[in-house]
Each structure stands twice: as C-alpha cells, then as structure tokens.
Amino acid sequence: MGEAAGTGRKSIGARRNPDSADAILDAAEAVLAEAGYSGFSIEAVARRARAGKPTIYRWWPSKAALLLDVYQRQKRVDVPDTGNLEDDLVGFLKNLFAHWRLTASGNVFRSLIAEAQSDSHAAAALAGYATGRRAHTGQVIERAKARGEVAPEVDAGIVADLIASYAWRHLLTNRLDEDQATLRTAVRYVISGISARRR
Amino acid sequence: MGEAAGTGRKSIGARRNPDSADAILDAAEAVLAEAGYSGFSIEAVARRARAGKPTIYRWWPSKAALLLDVYQRQKRVDVPDTGNLEDDLVGFLKNLFAHWRLTASGNVFRSLIAEAQSDSHAAAALAGYATGRRAHTGQVIERAKARGEVAPEVDAGIVADLIASYAWRHLLTNRLDEDQATLRTAVRYVISGISARRR
Amino acid sequence: MGEAAGTGRKSIGARRNPDSADAILDAAEAVLAEAGYSGFSIEAVARRARAGKPTIYRWWPSKAALLLDVYQRQKRVDVPDTGNLEDDLVGFLKNLFAHWRLTASGNVFRSLIAEAQSDSHAAAALAGYATGRRAHTGQVIERAKARGEVAPEVDAGIVADLIASYAWRHLLTNRLDEDQATLRTAVRYVISGISARRR
Amino acid sequence: MGEAAGTGRKSIGARRNPDSADAILDAAEAVLAEAGYSGFSIEAVARRARAGKPTIYRWWPSKAALLLDVYQRQKRVDVPDTGNLEDDLVGFLKNLFAHWRLTASGNVFRSLIAEAQSDSHAAAALAGYATGRRAHTGQVIERAKARGEVAPEVDAGIVADLIASYAWRHLLTNRLDEDQATLRTAVRYVISGISARRR
DNA sequence: AAATAATCGAGACGGTACGTCGGGTCTTGTC
DNA sequence: GACAAGACCCGACGTACCGTCTCGATTATTT
Numbered sequence: 001m002g003e004a005a006g007t008g009r010k011s012i013g014a015r016r017n018p019d020s021a022d023a024i025l026d027a028a029e030a031v032l033a034e035a036g037y038s039g040f041s042i043e044a045v046a047r048r049a050r051a052g053k054p055t056i057y058r059w060w061p062s063k064a065a066l067l068l069d070v071y072q073r074q075k076r077v078d079v080p081d082t083g084n085l086e087d088d089l090v091g092f093l094k095n096l097f098a099h100w101r102l103t104a105s106g107n108v109f110r111s112l113i114a115e116a117q118s119d120s121h122a123a124a125a126l127a128g129y130a131t132g133r134r135a136h137t138g139q140v141i142e143r144a145k146a147r148g149e150v151a152p153e154v155d156a157g158i159v160a161d162l163i164a165s166y167a168w169r170h171l172l173t174n175r176l177d178e179d180q181a182t183l184r185t186a187v188r189y190v191i192s193g194i195s196a197r198r199r
Numbered sequence: 200m201g202e203a204a205g206t207g208r209k210s211i212g213a214r215r216n217p218d219s220a221d222a223i224l225d226a227a228e229a230v231l232a233e234a235g236y237s238g239f240s241i242e243a244v245a246r247r248a249r250a251g252k253p254t255i256y257r258w259w260p261s262k263a264a265l266l267l268d269v270y271q272r273q274k275r276v277d278v279p280d281t282g283n284l285e286d287d288l289v290g291f292l293k294n295l296f297a298h299w300r301l302t303a304s305g306n307v308f309r310s311l312i313a314e315a316q317s318d319s320h321a322a323a324a325l326a327g328y329a330t331g332r333r334a335h336t337g338q339v340i341e342r343a344k345a346r347g348e349v350a351p352e353v354d355a356g357i358v359a360d361l362i363a364s365y366a367w368r369h370l371l372t373n374r375l376d377e378d379q380a381t382l383r384t385a386v387r388y389v390i391s392g393i394s395a396r397r398r
Numbered sequence: 399m400g401e402a403a404g405t406g407r408k409s410i411g412a413r414r415n416p417d418s419a420d421a422i423l424d425a426a427e428a429v430l431a432e433a434g435y436s437g438f439s440i441e442a443v444a445r446r447a448r449a450g451k452p453t454i455y456r457w458w459p460s461k462a463a464l465l466l467d468v469y470q471r472q473k474r475v476d477v478p479d480t481g482n483l484e485d486d487l488v489g490f491l492k493n494l495f496a497h498w499r500l501t502a503s504g505n506v507f508r509s510l511i512a513e514a515q516s517d518s519h520a521a522a523a524l525a526g527y528a529t530g531r532r533a534h535t536g537q538v539i540e541r542a543k544a545r546g547e548v549a550p551e552v553d554a555g556i557v558a559d560l561i562a563s564y565a566w567r568h569l570l571t572n573r574l575d576e577d578q579a580t581l582r583t584a585v586r587y588v589i590s591g592i593s594a595r596r597r
Numbered sequence: 598m599g600e601a602a603g604t605g606r607k608s609i610g611a612r613r614n615p616d617s618a619d620a621i622l623d624a625a626e627a628v629l630a631e632a633g634y635s636g637f638s639i640e641a642v643a644r645r646a647r648a649g650k651p652t653i654y655r656w657w658p659s660k661a662a663l664l665l666d667v668y669q670r671q672k673r674v675d676v677p678d679t680g681n682l683e684d685d686l687v688g689f690l691k692n693l694f695a696h697w698r699l700t701a702s703g704n705v706f707r708s709l710i711a712e713a714q715s716d717s718h719a720a721a722a723l724a725g726y727a728t729g730r731r732a733h734t735g736q737v738i739e740r741a742k743a744r745g746e747v748a749p750e751v752d753a754g755i756v757a758d759l760i761a762s763y764a765w766r767h768l769l770t771n772r773l774d775e776d777q778a779t780l781r782t783a784v785r786y787v788i789s790g791i792s793a794r795r796r
Numbered sequence: 797a798a799a800t801a802a803t804c805g806a807g808a809c810g811g812t813a814c815g816t817c818g819g820g821t822c823t824t825g826t827c
Numbered sequence: 828g829a830c831a832a833g834a835c836c837c838g839a840c841g842t843a844c845c846g847t848c849t850c851g852a853t854t855a856t857t858t
Contacts, residue, residue: 013850014807038317043839052810057841110316113371117313118237127372141393154393158385165368166361172312173326186357193392194340194358196350208830216830242818251831256820411823412833436715441813450836455815508714511769515711516635525770539791552791556783563766564759570710571724584755591790592738592751608804608853617804640844649805654846 008050016059023049024056028070033104037111042066064122067112068129074105079137085144089163089187092140094180096167101176110171134160150191162190208249222248223255227269232303236310241265263314263321267328270307274298278336284343288362288386291339293379295366300375309370333359349390361389406448414457421447422454426468431502435509440464462513462520466527469506473497477535483542487561487585490538492578494565499574508569532558548589560588605647613656620646621653625667630701634708639663661712661719665726668705672696676734682741686760686784689737691777693764698773707768731757747788759787 009019027049032040042063046053060066077099080091100106116122134157141156166186170176208218226248231239241262245252259265276298279290299305315321333356340355365385369375407417425447430438440461444451458464475497478489498504514520532555539554564584568574606616624646629637639660643650657663674696677688697703713719731754738753763783767773 009809011807011809011848011850013848014805015850017808020809036317041839042841046810050810052812053840054811054842054844055809058808114313114316117309117371118235123373130372148395150393151395154388155384158381159388159393161368162361162365162385162388165364168371169360169364169367172316172367173329174322182357185354186361189353189358189361189392190388191392192394193388193390194349194353195391196347219830240818241820245831249831251833252820253822253832254830257829407835409822409833409835411825411835412831413824415834418835434715439813440815444836448836450838451814452816452837453835456834512711512714515707515769516633521771528770546793548791549793552786553782556779557786557791559766560759560763560783560786563762566769567758567762567765570714570765571727572720580755583752584759587751587756587759587790588786589790590792591786591788592747592756593789594745594748606804608802609855612802612855614804638844639846643805647805649807650846651806651848652804655803 020049020051020055021059024051024059024066025070025073027051028066029073029104029108032067032070032107032111036107037114040111062115062119062121064112064115064119064125067108067115067122068125071105071108071112072129074103074108075099079140081140081143083147085140085149086184086187086191088140088144089191090180090184092137093163093167093183093187097170097176097178097183100171106171106176113168113172130164134164137163159190163187219248219250219254220258223250223258223265224269224272226250227265228272228303228307231266231269231306231310235306236313239310261318261320263311263318263324266307266311266314266321267324270304270311271328273302273304273307278339280339280342282346284339284348285383285386285390287339287343288390289379289383291336292362292366292382292386296369296375296377296382299370305370305375312367312371329363333363336362358389362386418447418449418453419457422449422457422464423468423471425449426464427471427502427506430465430468430505430509434505435512438509460513460517460519462510462517462523465506465510465513465520466523469503469510470527472501472503472506477538479538479541481545483538483547484582484585484589486538486542487589488578488582490535491561491565491581491585495568495574495576495581498569504569504574511566511570528562532562535561557588561585617646617648617652618656621648621656621663622667622670624648625663626670626701626705629664629667629704629708633704634711637708659716659718661709661716661722664705664709664712664719665722668702668709669726671700671702671705676737678737678740680744682737682746683781683784683788685737685741686788687777687781689734690760690764690780690784694767694773694775694780697768703768703773710765710769727761731761734760756787760784 028045031044031048042056046056077096080088082088112126116126137160138156141159144150145152170178227244230243230247241255245255276295279287281287315325336359337355340358343349344351369377426443429442429446440454444454475494478486480486510524514524535558536554539557542548543550568576625642628641628645639653643653674693677685679685713723734757735753738756741747742749767775
C-alpha cells in the first residue's frame with residue numbers, strides 16, 4: 001500500500017512533491033481502514049505518512065478535502081450496460097455495495113458524509129461530487145429511454161436520486177450486505193411501480 | 200425553551216433531578232440550533248445548562264444517546280391519511296421536510312446520523328429507531344394495499360425504505376427546500392414506475 | 399527531585415492539585431537543567447511532568463511566570479553580616495555566583511532575563527523581583543551606614559544597583575567563575591573609589 | 598531605509614549580491630524595530646527583504662550572527678574626552694542610553710543578549726564584542742590615569758566592567774530613561790567610593 | 797562563444813512548539 | 828446518592844517558524 005519511504009522524503013524544490021501527496025493519501029486511507037472515522041485525525045495521518053501537518057494543511061484545507069481526494073482516487077464503480085434497465089441498476093447497486101464493503105471506500109464515503117454534516121466546505125464538496133455522480137447514473141436511464149424502455153418524459157435525475165438515496169442509506173446504516181433479491185425488488189418498484197392497476 | 204433556572208439548580212437528594220435532565224436536553228437542542236453539529240459538545244451543553252459534565256455523562260453515556268433523546272422529545276411527523284397513496288406520501292415528505300427545516304429536528308437528526316458513522320452505539324440506536332419508523336411508514340402502504348391501490352404482494356418495508364432514503368439524502372445534502380412537484384414526481388415513480396409499457 | 403508519580407495523578411476535585419504544581423515545577427527545573435533555555439518549552443515540561451499542557455497554562459500564563467516560580471522556589475542567597483562592608487559584599491557575590499553556578503538557579507535566572515526581552519509580562523515580573531532584591535541588598539549598605547562605615551548621604555539603592563548589575567553581567571556572559579580577587583577589587587572600587595586623591 | 602527594490606533582485610553571478618545583504622540587514626532592523634525580538638524571525642526578515650531564506654542562512658549561520666551584524670552596522674557611541682573622568686563617563690552613559698533609546702540599537706542589543714542565553718555561538722560572539730568594547734571604554738580610564746586623576750594601580754578593565762554592567766542592566770530592565778543625576782551619582786561612587794573615611 | 801559555477805528568489809519539505817478546545821474521569825462540598 | 832463546579836491527563840486542532848532542499852533564472856568567470 002506504499003507506506004512512506006523509510007529514509008525520509010525531502011522537498012523537491014518550490015513545488016508540490018507528488019511522493020508526499022501519495023504518502024499522505026495512502027496514510028489517510030490506511031488510518032481510516034484501521035481506526036475508522038473516529039480515529040481519523042490529521043495528526044494521525046501526518047504521523048503515519050511521516051509528513052508534517054502543515055504539508056497536509058497546505059494542500060487539503062480540511063479533513064473533508066482529504067477524504068474526498070482519497071475517495072476519488074479509488075476505482076470507480078460503473079454502471080453495467082446489459083441492454084436491460086433493471087439488470088443495469090441491480091448490477092450497479094450490487095457492484096457498488098461490494099466495492100463499499102470490500103475496500104476502504106465505504107468507510108471513506110461514510111466519513112465524508114458525516115464530515116459534511118459539520119463542515120460546510122465538506123458539504124459543498126460532497127454536493128459537487130454527488131451532482132457529478134447523479135449525471136453519471138442518469139445516463140443509464142437515458143440509455144433505457146433511447147431503447148424505448150423508459151417513458152420519454154421521465155426525469156432521469158430524479159430516478160438517479162432515488163437509486164443513490166437507497167444506496168446511501170444502506171451505507172449509512174450498515175446494510176451493505178443486503179441480499180440481491182431485495183435490491184432487485186427495490187429497483188423493480190422504481191421501474192414498474194407498485195400500483196395495483198398496472199401490474 | 201426553558202434555559203436553565205438562573206439561580207442554580209441543586210441536588211434534590213439521592214435521586215435524579217428531572218429539572219436537570221430537562222435543562223440539559225433544552226440546552227442540547229439550543230446548542231445544536233445555534234452552533235450546529237460542529238459546535239455541539241458535551242462541554243458546551245453543560246455550560247449552557249449550568250450543569251456539571253458528570254451529570255450529563257451519568258445519564259447519557261455518549262453524545263449519540265443525548266442526541267437521540269433530544270430527537271425523540273420532538274413532535275413526530277405523521278403520515279396523512281387522505282385516502283390516496285400518492286397524496287399521503289407526498290404530504291408526509293412535505294411535512295417531514297418542513298419539520299426538519301423549521302425546527303431543530305433536522306439538525307438533530309443529521310447530527311445523529313453523522314455521529315452514528317463513528318460511534319457504534321449511535322449506529323445501533325439509529326438502526327433501532329429507523330426500524331421503528333419504517334414500520335410506521337409501512338402502514339401507509341398497507342392501508343393502500345387494503346384499499347386495493349397497491350398490489351398485495353408488494354413489500355411495504357422496501358417501499359418505506361425507498362421513501363425514507365430519499366428523505367435522508369435530502370436532509371444530508373441540504374436539499375430540504377426541494378419543490379413539491381419534484382417530490383410528487385419521485386413518489387409517483389415509486390408508485391407507478393417509469394417503464395414505458397405501463398404509462 | 400520528585401519526578402511525577404508513575405501511576406498518574408488525577409484531579410482532587412474542583413481545586414488546584416498541589417502534586418501537579420510540584421511535578422510541573424520540578425519538571426521545569428529539570429528540563430532547564432538538562433536542555434537549557436533553548437530546549438525549555440511548555441511542551442517539554444508537560445511531557446516530563448506527565449501533565450497536560452492546559453494544566454500548565456491554567457496556572458502559569460506564560461513561560462516567564464513558570465520560570466519565575468521555579469526561581470523563587472530556590473533557596474535565597476543572603477548577604478553575610480561580617481561587620482565589614484567589603485567582606486559582606488564580596489561574600490555575597492561569591493555565594494551568589496556559587497549558587498548560580500552549582501544549582502539550576504543560574505540557568506533559570508538567565509532564561510528569565512532572556513524571556514523578559516521578548517515578553518512584557520516577563521519584564522514586569524522581573525522588574526518587580528529585581529526591586530525586591532535591590533531593597534534586600536540595600537540593607538547591607540544601610541547596616542554599614544549605621545556602623546559609620548559608609549557616608550550617610552549615600553544612596554543605598556544605587557550601590558545595590560551597581561553590585562547587582564555586575565553580578566547580572568557575569569551571569570549573562572558566562573563569567574560566574576570569576577576569581578575572588580577580581581570580585582574583591584570590583585567591590586573595593588565601589589567602596590573606596592579609584593580616584594588618585596583618595597587612595 | 599532601503600526596503601527591497603520593488604522589481605525584484607536577482608543574482609549578479611557567482612558572488613554575493615551586496616544589495617541582498619543590505620536589504621536583509623535593513624529588513625532585520627526594521628522587523629526588530631516594529632515587532633520587537635519576539636516577532637524577529639528569519640522567516641519575517643526574509644519576507645520583508647523579499648529574500649529567500651537560504652540566502653540568509655548562507656551568509657549568517659544563526660539569528661545571533663545576523664543580530665550582531667545589524668548591531669555593528671550602527672553608529673558607535675564614543676566616549677567624550679572632556680579632560681575630566683566623571684564627565685567622560687557620565688557623558689558616555691548618557692549618550693549610550695540615548696542611542697539605545699532612540700534608535701533600533703537598544704532593541705538589537707537586548708535581543709542579542711537574549712539570544713546569547715540559548716545559543717552558544719551568540720554567546721561567543723557577544724563575549725568577543727564585549728571584550729572589544731571593554732578595551733575601548735578602558736581607554737578613558739587610562740587617559741585619566743595618564744592625567745593623574747586615577748591611581749596608577751587601578752585595573753581599567755574592572756572599572757569598565759562595572760560601568761558596562763550598569764548600562765546593560767538598565768537596558769535589560771527598561772530603565773534607559775534614568776535621570777542624569779542618578780547616572781552621575783553612580784559614576785561618582787565608582788570614582789570616589791562611598792566610604793565615610795574618604796569623603 | 798560555450799560551458800561552468802555560484803548566487804538569487806521562491807517555496808515545499810519534515811518537524812517542533814505554540815496556545816486552545818473538548819473528551820471522559822475524578823473529587824469536593826452542598827443539598 | 829445526586830448535584831454544580833471545576834481540576835486533572837490526554838490528544839487533536841490549525842498556525843508559525845525552524846533549517847534544509849531543490850528548482851529555474853541569472854550572470855561573471857573559465858575554457
């Protein structure tokens with residue numbers, strides 16, 4: 001996972017040292033994985049990265065900014081393209097939950113959301129990120145629209161919102177091990193509705 | 200709102216003083232309202248309530264327990280019963296958002312969720328609370344089922360989950376001012392689906 | 399010298415814990431003795447005393463205040479009373495230099511003077527202390543006046559100032575090992591003058 | 598006072614740029630004058646001089662060395678030659694105090710003494726400087742000896758020491774505004790003594 | 797004329813210390 | 828035995844400087 005080079009990093013002149021940046025992000029991830037959000041402090045990250053606190057503060061103005069960078073370094077979970085909307089969305093949720101569960105990402109993102117509740121910078125950063133992701137997820141809906149699977153007047157953003165909300169709440173309440181049938185049911189409700197008239 | 204009695208509370212003998220408990224809960228709510236989650240500390244609550252820190256720790260083992268108590272003291276938002284599921288759910292969301300937006304409740308609940316990300320006791324307490332609320336919301340669905348509005352095989356818990364998730368995410372991302380049309384659209388998707396075949 | 403009790407001090411209620419105060423003063427003295435003024439930091443004192451920094455700041459608003467307390471805890475060097483002014487003053491300087499040289503006091507006082515050059519609180523504290531000591535030394539002169547050794551119109555404060563100044567400069571320039579003959583000569587100049595007419 | 602050239606100094610090739618040296622010494626003096634010793638940092642000097650820190654460290658190995666250079670750039674206070682020892686010495690003290698009080702020199706020298714208490718290089722530099730000055734002041738005594746005013750066996754160094762010590766202590770305890778009568782009295786004690794027999 | 801070498805400003809680096817805040821524990825004296 | 832009060836140790840906060848390093852640019856000296 002990298003750890004800091006044992007022999008000590010130095011400045012490489014009047015510009016950012018990418019080794020330090022990497023070491024700090026690695027350390028942040030490791031601290032979060034080992035000590036959780038409650039043990040996640042700039043102090044601890046600096047210690048682990050063998051970096052000075054000012055170096056961290058220089059590049060990441062807040063804990064949230066650091067968390068966001070850590071999160072964004074992770075591999076993205078992308079939405080499958082099976083030609084069928086339900087499968088796409090179920091697959092996406094399945095992949096996302098697995099990613100969150102099996103890597104540090106889940107904890108990172110949970111922490112980021114928590115941080116955003118007390119830090120407006122974090123809130124802004126998270127909002128920006130969420131918007132981007134919503135557009136991304138929205139594309140699946142648009143694809144389905146193009147295939148004629150989804151009614152053309154449907155607002156893809158709202159649908160993406162419903163799906164993302166469902167994912168967030170599972171993350172925040174430790175339900176990432178939800179069984180696939182339940183996920184599929186939830187997705188199906190959104191796609192087909194629950195109305196008696198229409199089923 | 201209560202504030203602490205200016206002249207100082209004393210012990211009332213070898214049992215819990217309910218005035219102190221009230222003063223502490225009042226203070227907690229006030230601190231949260233004025234300083235937000237980031238300014239919410241046991242220290243600040245004690246100061247404001249003119250209470251000793253040990254008095255707080257004696258009765259509430261963690262910040263989360265205190266938050267939960269504060270939240271549960273609040274008036275509940277209940278689901279309207281209009282005879283129409285869509286109106287019921289939209290009304291519920293509307294009321295809930297207004298409640299969260301206009302009282303301290305929103306901040307309290309946000310804080311509770313945030314706290315639950317670093318404190319397993321908080322997480323457990325929140326999970327318990329959420330389960331209770333899910334059942335509560337689920338009843339609306341069951342009523343609609345009874346009216347024949349909703350297909351009988353529908354899992355009310357999952358629907359309640361979708362609705363609650365949507366609400367949570369709006370709370371956590373500062374979107375409690377969502378316009379009503381959007382809420383109605385989201386609810387309609389869950390009820391009627393987005394599939395082209397069925398609209 | 400005390401060191402901190404290994405098992406940890408606790409609060410003894412809502413009042414100052416004298417054990418902590420002692421441990422902190424002991425630690426301050428030890429740090430100064432071992433690391434000198436440049437290594438003398440509140441941080442280091444806290445570490446050594448196993449005390450929290452806030453505990454130190456609670457009772458000593460500045461490094462200078464702590465230094466002053468440490469210095470005043472030391473045994474005082476008093477002026478001998480031999481019945482002869484020259485012997486009294488030479489004896490005083492000899493004792494003072496030995497005291498400064500052989501105990502931590504010299505370093506403490508040096509540090510205090512240094513600190514006073516950048517901290518006005520320290521300067522005020524030092525000025526107050528110096529005034530007290532000047533009166534003290536002045537008494538030797540007054541005794542000599544009473545014996546008829548010293549002219550009655552002589553300003554004892556100014557004489558004390560000359561002597562103290564001489565001592566300070568030796569302290570500040572690492573000349574505490576000045577040989578006794580030189581001290582005696584200096585004292586003799588002040589008592590008998592250097593004028594050709596009068597010797 | 599110079600300030601740094603607004604448009605930026607550059608290297609003038611493979612040798613020391615005297616403009617930079619001047620700018621740094623000017624800046625050091627200005628910082629000391631405006632912020633005092635506590636605000637005197639290499640960082641602040643570099644900022645003010647628009648110089649790189651390594652440029653400072655290249656030429657002055659320590660804060661003390663820089664201070665010493667700043668001090669030595671100042672105009673010297675010389676001892677008057679009135680043909681009368683008392684007037685010479687009183688005049689010297691008067692001039693010295695005025696110089697210290699009215700220019701940055703007083704602060705510079707105070708700082709230098711303070712610095713010498715924690716930095717052995719500074720101590721050595723200061724000792725060297727003091728020795729030089731002592732010889733200088735000693736010449737006044739020697740002149741008086743030559744005139745027959747002072748007994749031939751008197752050690753001019755010790756007398757100079759007494760006078761310089763008196764000056765130092767006034768500097769270090771913020772008493773540069775001492776009235777002239779007091780100075781004269783102190784000088785007179787050293788010259789004529791305080792003994793009853795001889796007055 | 798080209799290559800070398802030392803200097804310059806700039807500013808990042810790993811660190812240490814600053815002075816403050818809050819956490820959770822403890823004890824005292826009053827009710 | 829509960830209460831207000833507040834001290835205790837601890838650890839994190841975000842900032843200021845420390846002294847070192849490396850850069851790219853500049854320019855006098857050497858080839």
